[in-house]
Amino acid sequence: MEKKKSIVFTSIKIKESVTLKNRIVMSPMCQYQATDGEPNAWHYIHYTSRAVGGVAAIIQEATAISPEGRISNGDLGIWNKRQMKRYKKLTAAIKNHQCIPGIQLAHAGRKASTEVPWLGRTQIAPTEQYGWETVSSSTLRFNPDDTPPKSLSIDAMKEVVKDFKKAAKRAVKAGYEIIELHAAHGYLIHQFLSPLINRRKDDYGGSFENRIRFLCEIVTEVKSVLTTQSLWVRLSATDWAKGGWTTEESILLANVLCEMGVDVMDVSSGAAVLNQKIVVEKNYQVGFATQIKQQSQLLVGAVGLLFESEQIEKVLDAKQADFVLIGRELLRDPYFPLRVANDLDVEVPWPISYERAKVNRFVK
């Protein structure tokens, strides 16, 4: 008997050259395991395992466009040729498993120069070893204990835009087929979007049009070096704080980005300011994705506490999002998509060497 179709395991065309084989994408997750921004054995094993596990695409962790754009000294980077060459092996391995390699290009702005999470995530002062001076849209700090960031001059901003462009060019050369810009979680681009952080008096601060200008310039430059690759933007749909970036602004931005040729909005939220009021529960960010999907032409990915097969099927079946991005559940189980297929009673190909494990474990 033919097995039923589940929406999770239907393909979706993102653009002519990029089709997801199912609706499960690996969400970007920093590993803090790099030296000099270069990937190593950890990254190859970590990402290839998830490709073997059946995700349709992998958005590689926040990968810095410049050394000072790293959150920590352990972040991946793509600011030089040496790093670019090392990613070629990784993208080839991912593609070998019918999975699409994507990369999240990032600059941490005022949230840069910190210890890795397991050492406390505190900021390392520019005067200390492994520390550097951070930059932002203005001089407001994230933590009261941080050294205030330097406010970027217009010339310095143009350099950052160029760094994004050069990083995108290297990403294309390295074989990535999805380029995601990290405009969420209180990092540099978000520091321009959010009125709680952006206090500029020039063309890049104040009005909505001014606050999105920096992102739009990055999109234009990055787009100019892409050919067949798909361009995604990860956004915090709300700051969860009074006077902050809002969902209404996210919808307006989605329409602007769609006009500019962005394909997908990856809809997250928060992390701009410490005093955010956020209730974290199942599906807590799905509503934002749905609003953006309903009020723009962009495809949307929903993310955040999506970890059960039926839950994901329901979100997609109700057209609340076009696909889901999965974070921590994929750290717990690299083969999560295979498990979802089993739960939903859907036939999907397994890696040939694992075929004998595919049958119900109680059947001999």
Ligand SMILES: Cc1cc2nc3c(=O)[nH]c(=O)nc-3n(C[C@H](O)[C@H](O)[C@H](O)COP(=O)(O)O)c2cc1C
């Ligand atoms: C270890 C870890 C690292 C993360 N690093 C990133 C990152 O590099 N870029 C990003 O946009 N989000 C990052 N996130 C957020 C995840 O991509 C995801 O949005 C979040 O964990 C919620 O999804 P989940 O409930 O499925 O884990 C990280 C999350 C975790 C747990």
